């Protein structure tokens with residue numbers, strides 16, 4: 460299953476389950492039709508809904524929910540797409556008998572043969588139904604990018620009022636959904652991995668949630684490793700350039716006034732640094748006799764740099780001149 464797109468993984472997982480409670484079935488079915496379906500008025504003014512999808516599991520799910528809730532005739536058609544894509548397109552059509560049109564009120568989609576704009580509050584009164592409703596919306600019009608590529612989940616809706624209703628439903632569930640217009644469609648979307656994970660948890664896509672969390676953890680480890688490597692490299696470069704600078708200062712002292720100018724504790728460090736400009740403080744300390752700690756080495760090297768700086772300022776000291784004094 461990991462090979463398919465993340466969107467279809469989520470949908471297949473959601474479509475396998477039919478909610479236990481009737482209230483949730485109704486909420487999910489309503490949302491699926493509203494978000495993913497189209498209302499048709501045929502000859503003889505017969506009402507019908509159809510949902511078109513390339514996901515077989517979603518088509519079966521609509522068929523099953525419809526059969527479970529209503530006694531309406533349902534058609535399921537399969538059409539082979541062009542041969543290159545090798546993907547079928549499924550169309551589920553629910554035909555609503557005229558005598559049953561009043562049952563549509565319950566679904567909150569149509570009232571007096573017109574599409575209702577908002578979400579019927581009775582459908583999302585309970586927590587269980589709110590989850591089912593969002594599940595239906597995702598199955599109907601949702602998609603989510605592969606977590607390896609990035610974090611983006613969106614619901615593409617044709618009505619602005621309905622899209623705003625979905626945003627406020629998501630807000631009620633603690634999610635910060637945003638809305639954007641794309642051509643004539645209204646796109647409700649979530650950006651952060653945390654938010655997408657919360658929604659997957661809410662709608663019960665636990666397998667997909669695991670995959671998302673795995674990818675997130677792997678990315679986090681990779682970032683940490685990169686940070687450490689970069690940090691090590693930076694430290695190393697800094698240490699080497701400091702060592703080279705110290706060696707130059709020591710060479711300067713030697714050129715100006717000679718090694719004898721330095722007292723013994725400084726002289727040993729100076730000679731070692733000249734010989735090993737790239738060695739770390741610890742390595743230098745270990746080479747000394749007796750051994751010296753890092754801070755001791757550091758202190759002496761700093762002292763040497765001070766001397767070099769002073770010698771640089773007071774140009775009157777030359778090797779010769781100093782010897783004369």
Ligand SMILES: [Zn+2]
Nearest residue numbers: 482483587588
């Ligand atoms: Zn419920």
